[in-house]
Amino acid sequence: MTISTPIDVPGAFAASYGAQGAEARTWLAGLPRLGGELLDRWELRPDGPARWGMASLVLPVRRPGGEPAALKLQRLREETAGAADGLRAWRSNGIVRLLEHDESSAAQLLERLDASRxxxxxxxxxxxxxxxxxxxxxxxxxxxxxxxxxxxxxxxxxxxxxxxxxxxxxxxxxxxxxxxxxxxxxxxxxxxxxxxxxxxxxxxxxxxxxxxxxxxxxxxxxxxxxxxxxxxxxxxxxxxxxxxxxxxxxxxxxxxxxxxxxxxxxxxxxxxxxxxxxxxxxxxxxxxxxxxxxxxxxxxxxxxxxxx
Ligand SMILES: Nc1ncnc2c1ncn2[C@@H]1O[C@H](COP(=O)(O)OP(=O)(O)O)[C@@H](O)[C@H]1O
Ligand SMILES: [Mg+2]
CATH class of the missing domain: 3.90.1200.10 (Aminoglycoside phosphotransferase (APH), C-terminal lobe)
Structure with a gap:
């Protein structure tokens, strides 16, 4: 079994997310490894600086064919549990396309949009x-x-x-x-x-x-x-x-x-x-x-x- 290279978690994201409590800090502790495993599993290569919001870390990546995508890492919670089912039901009409989904971690591989706009x-x-x-x-x-x-x-x-x-x-x-x-x-x-x-x-x-x-x-x-x-x-x-x-x-x-x-x-x-x-x-x-x-x-x- 190959061991994945952990991802770098930006310090500013770790600080803001970690302030949300003990469960958030436990999730953060496992995040470098989880990110690395998903990059390997979906054959992605990092492609630029990470973005984040209150609840997730989003890494710009490229798929094996060069297609730009975004790897969204978020904690599995009641609110995020239905996200993949919802995205599938919307069939990408008016909303970002879901390319891959890992049910156990709630991670999503998404079509890349223009985060600068x-x-x-x-x-x-x-x-x-x-x-x-x-x-x-x-x-x-x-x-x-x-x-x-x-x-x-x-x-x-x-x-x-x-x-x-x-x-x-x-x-x-x-x-x-x-x-x-x-x-x-x-x-x-x-x-x-x-x-x-x-x-x-x-x-x-x-x-x-x-x-x-x-x-x-x-x-x-x-x-x-x-x-x-x-x-x-x-x-x-x-x-x-x-x-x-x-x-x-x-x-x-x-x-x-x-x-x-x-x-x-x-x-x-x-x-x-x-x-x-x-x-x-x-x-x-x-x-x-x-x-x-x-x-x-x-x-x-x-x-x-x-x-x-
Ligand atoms: N598909 C995407 N393509 C490019 N950037 C994205 C994409 N999805 C999210 N981002 C970037 O990551 C940030 C956080 O993502 P978001 O899904 O809004 O999570 P949060 O729940 O943390 O607000 C966004 O504000 C945006 O800058
Ligand atoms: Mg948001």
């Missing part, structure tokens, strides 16, 4: 919003494959967790807001839907491509209502919202544009967007915070004021 580098707000709306419409039109985690379970768990989380918030208005979001979700648990959702489609998760101008990356798929997929495209590029001078109007403009694009029922889109605000709030409390993010509060209040 994320949609977040496009400064024109309407252009970026239009691209996000178009991709969301196409991605959420696909039925979810069987066996994927579903929004109905996630929604039920959030509603159940809310009463214990609320007292951690300092501001009584924010407590009330989180309760209102949970009540909206409780009303919708019977209408959770079964489309294939990306779950994290913001401008940083869209890269320029060649076979299509823009392609989505980084899905954490789940089966659900398209309305649950809008928030990352609403709270993203938040400076554009605050600098517009009218936060409510800018939020509604994004919400209406996205809701229309995905053909979502407006009532459900409001309710499920409040559900995403709830999810973010519950995570913040879990992380020890006692305030909600101002962007989340502004979005929830705007939608509640315009509920019809």
């Amino acid at each position: 994320p949609l977040s580098s496009v400064t024109d707000e309407e252009t970026a919003l239009g691209v996000l709306a178009g991709l969301l419409a196409r991605l959420t039109a696909v039925p979810a494959p069987a066996g994927l985690r579903g929004l109905s379970d996630i929604a039920a768990a959030m509603v159940e967790e809310t009463p214990a989380a609320v007292p951690a918030l300092r501001d009584p208005d924010e407590r009330k807001l989180l309760e209102t979001c949970a009540a909206a979700v409780a009303e919708l648990t019977g209408e959770a839907g079964n489309r294939l959702l990306h779950w994290d489609l913001h401008a940083g998760n869209v890269l320029a491509g060649e076979r299509e101008p823009w392609l989505a990356i980084d899905p954490e798929p789940l089966a659900g209502d398209p309305g649950f997929d809008l928030l990352p495209a609403i709270d993203d590029r938040w400076e554009a919202v605050t600098s517009s001078g009218d936060i409510g109007r800018a939020v509604l403009h994004r919400f209406d544009r996205l809701t229309e694009a995905v053909g979502a029922d407006r009532r459900r889109a409001v309710g499920w967007t409040l559900g995403r605000v709830l999810q973010n709030g519950l995570w913040d409390v879990e992380d020890g915070k006692d305030r909600l993010e101002p962007a989340q509060v502004a979005i929830a209040r705007t939608l509640l004021d315009h509920r019809r």
